[in-house]
Amino acid sequence: MKADLPVREPQRLDQWRQLRLYDAIRRQRANARLFVLHDGPPYANGDIHIGHALNKTLKDIIVKYRTMRGYDAPYVPGWDCHGLPIEYQLLKELGVEKHQVDRVKFRQQARAFAKKFVDVQSAQFQQLGIFGEWERPYLTMMPEYEAAIVETFFRLRSAGYIYRGKKPVYWCARCETALAEAEVEYQDREDRSIYVLFPVVSLPGDQAALPASVLVWTTTPWTLPANRALCFHPESKYAVVEATVQGTARRLIMAESRVVAISTLLGDASPRIVAHVSGAALAQGQFQPPFGATPVPGVTDQSVNLDEGTGVIHIAPGHGHEDYLIGQRHGLETFSPVDHQGKFTTEVPPFAGQSIFAANPKIITDLKGRGLLLKEAPIIHSYPHCWRCDQPVIFRATEQWFLSVEHEGLRQRLLRETERVQWVPSYGANRIRGMIETRPDWCLSRQRYWGTPIPVLYCVQCGTALEDARVDEAILAQVRREGSDWWFVGGASPSLWEHLDPRPKCEQCSHSEFRIGEDILDVWFDSGVSHEAVLQRHDNWWPADLYLEGSDQHRGWFQASLIPAVALRDRAPYRGVLTHGFVVDGDGKKMSKSAGNVISPQQVITKHGADVLRLWVAGCDYSEDVRLSEEILRRSIEAYRKIRNSCRFILGNLHGFDPARGAVPVERMQLLDRWALDRLARLIDGVTEAYETYEFHRVFRALYDFCNEDLSAYYLDALKDRLYTNATDGEARRSAQTVLRRALEAMAQMMAPILPFTAEEVWQHLGGAESVHLAGWPAAGEGRLSSEEAASWDEVLAVRSVVLKAIEEERMAKRIGDPLEAEVVLVTDDARARELLVTFRQPLEELCVVSRLRVAEPSTASGGAASRTATGEGATRLADRVSVAVTKAPGEKCPRCWRWATDIGEVSAHQALCRRCATVVMSRE
Numbered sequence: 001m002k003a004d005l006p007v008r009e010p011q012r013l014d015q016w017r018q019l020r021l022y023d024a025i026r027r028q029r030a031n032a033r034l035f036v037l038h039d040g041p042p043y044a045n046g047d048i049h050i051g052h053a054l055n056k057t058l059k060d061i062i063v064k065y066r067t068m069r070g071y072d073a074p075y076v077p078g079w080d081c082h083g084l085p086i087e088y089q090l091l092k093e094l095g096v097e098k099h100q101v102d103r104v105k106f107r108q109q110a111r112a113f114a115k116k117f118v119d120v121q122s123a124q125f126q127q128l129g130i131f132g133e134w135e136r137p138y139l140t141m142m143p144e145y146e147a148a149i150v151e152t153f154f155r156l157r158s159a160g161y162i163y164r165g166k167k168p169v170y171w172c173a174r175c176e177t178a179l180a181e182a183e184v185e186y187q188d189r190e191d192r193s194i195y196v197l198f199p200v201v202s203l204p205g206d207q208a209a210l211p212a213s214v215l216v217w218t219t220t221p222w223t224l225p226a227n228r229a230l231c232f233h234p235e236s237k238y239a240v241v242e243a244t245v246q247g248t249a250r251r252l253i254m255a256e257s258r259v260v261a262i263s264t265l266l267g268d269a270s271p272r273i274v275a276h277v278s279g280a281a282l283a284q285g286q287f288q289p290p291f292g293a294t295p296v297p298g299v300t301d302q303s304v305n306l307d308e309g310t311g312v313i314h315i316a317p318g319h320g321h322e323d324y325l326i327g328q329r330h331g332l333e334t335f336s337p338v339d340h341q342g343k344f345t346t347e348v349p350p351f352a353g354q355s356i357f358a359a360n361p362k363i364i365t366d367l368k369g370r371g372l373l374l375k376e377a378p379i380i381h382s383y384p385h386c387w388r389c390d391q392p393v394i395f396r397a398t399e400q401w402f403l404s405v406e407h408e409g410l411r412q413r414l415l416r417e418t419e420r421v422q423w424v425p426s427y428g429a430n431r432i433r434g435m436i437e438t439r440p441d442w443c444l445s446r447q448r449y450w451g452t453p454i455p456v457l458y459c460v461q462c463g464t465a466l467e468d469a470r471v472d473e474a475i476l477a478q479v480r481r482e483g484s485d486w487w488f489v490g491g492a493s494p495s496l497w498e499h500l501d502p503r504p505k506c507e508q509c510s511h512s513e514f515r516i517g518e519d520i521l522d523v524w525f526d527s528g529v530s531h532e533a534v535l536q537r538h539d540n541w542w543p544a545d546l547y548l549e550g551s552d553q554h555r556g557w558f559q560a561s562l563i564p565a566v567a568l569r570d571r572a573p574y575r576g577v578l579t580h581g582f583v584v585d586g587d588g589k590k591m592s593k594s595a596g597n598v599i600s601p602q603q604v605i606t607k608h609g610a611d612v613l614r615l616w617v618a619g620c621d622y623s624e625d626v627r628l629s630e631e632i633l634r635r636s637i638e639a640y641r642k643i644r645n646s647c648r649f650i651l652g653n654l655h656g657f658d659p660a661r662g663a664v665p666v667e668r669m670q671l672l673d674r675w676a677l678d679r680l681a682r683l684i685d686g687v688t689e690a691y692e693t694y695e696f697h698r699v700f701r702a703l704y705d706f707c708n709e710d711l712s713a714y715y716l717d718a719l720k721d722r723l724y725t726n727a728t729d730g731e732a733r734r735s736a737q738t739v740l741r742r743a744l745e746a747m748a749q750m751m752a753p754i755l756p757f758t759a760e761e762v763w764q765h766l767g768g769a770e771s772v773h774l775a776g777w778p779a780a781g782e783g784r785l786s787s788e789e790a791a792s793w794d795e796v797l798a799v800r801s802v803v804l805k806a807i808e809e810e811r812m813a814k815r816i817g818d819p820l821e822a823e824v825v826l827v828t829d830d831a832r833a834r835e836l837l838v839t840f841r842q843p844l845e846e847l848c849v850v851s852r853l854r855v856a857e858p859s860t861a862s863g864g865a866a867s868r869t870a871t872g873e874g875a876t877r878l879a880d881r882v883s884v885a886v887t888k889a890p891g892e893k894c895p896r897c898w899r900w901a902t903d904i905g906e907v908s909a910h911q912a913l914c915r916r917c918a919t920v921v922m923s924r925e
């Protein structure tokens with residue numbers, strides 16, 4: 001019986017579809033307690049990859065487990081349909097640039113593109129055996145979803161969280177758009193690091209230090225034209241240093257702690273400090289920047305780092321977040337003379353029209369020519385790059401819409417909420433807290449085509465944004481009806497407002513004609529409001545019990561969801577957040593086409609089956625990065641086979657067993673079966689606890705060990721005689737079958753969340769009702785041994801080990817062949833030990849698989865060939881107080897049961913058989 005999963009699984013999926021299994025499950029759980037795992041939407045822009053499979057399978061294991069525990073656990077899969085990934089891919093496919101397309105038509109193409117991949121991915125996820133509302137998923141491009149986005153924006157805006165401002169944001173010059181924090185990736189990049197002079201124009205107080213220049217270190221020469229100040233540490237000492245640089249004597253100002261390092265770097269190992277000046281005093285000075293005629297002021301800030309550079313920072317408020325904040329504190333202009341394509345504007349005449357990266361070397365040459373450059377050197381540093389086009393991004397100040405994290409103390413409220421959430425693994429709490437503590441306001445505007453428009457109208461005369469709740473209402477109704485494409489066709493149509501009384505007017509100039517805003521919303525805002533669009537549509541689904549995504553989502557979706565929820569509802573949208581690592585190859589390297597180490601889920605499913613892939617997911621420790629290779633997959637297949645073979649073996653021995661008629665009550669079961677029942681009860685407890693704490697590798701381990709140890713190594717082997725040679729209807733045989741049936745049923749139930757296909761197959765073979773996925777959870781605790789009984793069993797199993805060792809020695813000495821040729825005699829002079837051995841004689845004989853096992857008085861013991869005796873006085877283990885004698889069993893081998901017996905031929909009708917076998921055979925005649 002081959003597993004043949006690649007053939008069986010699709011058939012099973014058809015069967016489940018015909019059953020409408022997911023709906024049946026939900027109906028059955030209609031009034032049960034809810035458990036809501038809210039799906040984070042993947043991008044609909046390609047086949048699913050192994051990371052998706054890991055993510056969705058983990059979710060499915062939890063949903064299926066909760067369902068079997070009796071919860072109503074809905075699962076509504078979602079897709080992120082808007083955004084740059086799709087826009088970028090589609091432009092590439094069409095072979096055009098952003099400016100060459102008609103926006104409305106392009107959006108229709110993007111919609112079709114997304115829809116296509118939603119269908120592709122949906123089919124692929126379903127192949128994995130994932131249950132959910134596949135016919136009613138949520139798509140962020142659906143009109144009702146877009147309406148939820150727009151509505152949330154309006155609510156945030158009227159609550160005062162949304163503002164328009166000019167601030168530096170990450171900007172991709174290639175994609176021509178602002179980017180969110182979560183949309184940049186840090187990569188190493190080589191730049192030029194330079195030391196530039198800012199001559200002192202004036203410095204109050206000590207004039208003896210002059211003339212001198214402040215030495216500034218920067219790795220972004222292109223930001224020098226936007227310099228608006230020099231920043232010093234307020235409590236630090238600065239030195240005026242005389243040093244000879246390239247043959248010229250210079251007077252340089254730098255932090256005293258940096259004098260030695262910097263002078264050496266500049267080529268003068270013995271600089272002379274001629275004066276000291278405090279950071280606070282320098283902040284009173286004026287300095288000549290390399291570009292522009294106006295001197296710039298000094299300022300101070302605690303954040304100035306005295307361990308690198310010269311301890312002086314050149315401040316360009318238009319090109320950096322920190323610089324911007326310092327600029328705001330000191331009333332500096334947010335100057336940003338770089339356009340949307342990353343080129344200098346006419347505000348920087350010498351380099352106007354040139355890309356900043358191309359202008360970098362020219363700026364350096366120019367500084368050199370004017371004697372302002374003391375040193376340049378290559379530097380490799382970690383620099384932000386665009387997640388889509390891989391180009392280095394810049395900080396650029398533009399007019400954008402922002403969500404304030406300071407309004408109404410939002411940042412503190414966010415931090416407070418993270419404390420209430422259960423983070424698994426727990427370090428997630430620190431990670432997201434650290435990010436929230438330092439995050440800037442959320443830049444919501446994107447200058448792209450494919451997304452939800454920012455639903456704001458502007459006065460055609462003065463450009464002021466209109467804020468009128470009645471207009472918002474009208475816009476929202478239209479989006480709900482027609483979707484957001486409507487905005488670009490009819491968003492500025494007077495029919496929206498002309499019937500309103502009084503008519504909306506510009507609050508600045510009273511004009512009453514408006515145009516639409518062209519920007520779209522950050523796609524993270526789309527997915528961030530999924531709890532509004534999906535959870536709020538159902539009674540009691542908000543907040544979700546669990547969000548479950550990759551660990552990079554602390555920066556992405558977890559934060560994007562938390563912010564609007566806490567702003568509007570003062571509560572996190574989730575009670576728990578579980579994160580997993582990324583899938584890497586067998587050596588821990590990232591999977592990539594170029595490295596040739598990619599393993600796709602489709603590949604695994606068609607070759608080995610979804611259950612094999614799911615078993616790999618369950619078996620891995622997802623709290624870290626997860627490895628996958630052909631070798632690791634082979635181990636998964638091997639483990640799968642072990643589990644499957646155990647199930648198969650049990651099924652084979654349950655043939656013809658009807659539990660309704662044949663089950664033996666616990667109190668009448670054989671001792672060995674009581675032991676097995678206890679092992680099963682412990683398994684159920686262990687597995688349940690591991691599921692509860694999301695430790696699926698422990699579930700896997702426990703199931704695997706149960707099959708491999710308890711069943712294969714002990715129980716099933718011991719049962720062979722009873723199952724194969726006892727009377728079919730005999731109580732001893734039925735006692736074993738009762739336990740086997742219970743064990744297999746429970747295993748199918750406990751496996752179902754991880755191995756839904758195989759569990760179902762087993763369940764159907766057991767004649768279970770409809771589907772294992774409609775079954776409940778196995779009852780725990782039933783059949784547990786008392787602690788005294790369990791202790792006795794520990795002693796018995798220790799004796800078994802000693803016996804097996806003795807038999808093995810006899811076999812090695814070639815005195816016996818098969819263990820069934822052996823007779824074992826146990827001797828002890830300890831009364832308590834003997835009593836125990838007598839009680840457990842039968843199960844011990846079965847467990848040792850010998851023809852006969854006897855317990856003898858010390859005097860009557862026949863001196864066996866091998867004799868194992870007590871290891872010493874006062875030995876505490878019973879096994880150490882028993883001597884074991886192994887001899888060749890007397891009599892002959894019965895051809896039916898293979899045991900050696902002295903009563904062969906006693907029953908005349910069956911001359912060849914032992915008495916026991918003869919009786920069994922006759923009872924069937």
Ligand SMILES: [Zn+2]
Nearest residue numbers: 172175386389
């Ligand atoms: Zn880009």
Ligand SMILES: [Zn+2]
Nearest residue numbers: 459462506509
């Ligand atoms: Zn106006």
Ligand SMILES: [Zn+2]
Nearest residue numbers: 894897914917
């Ligand atoms: Zn026999």
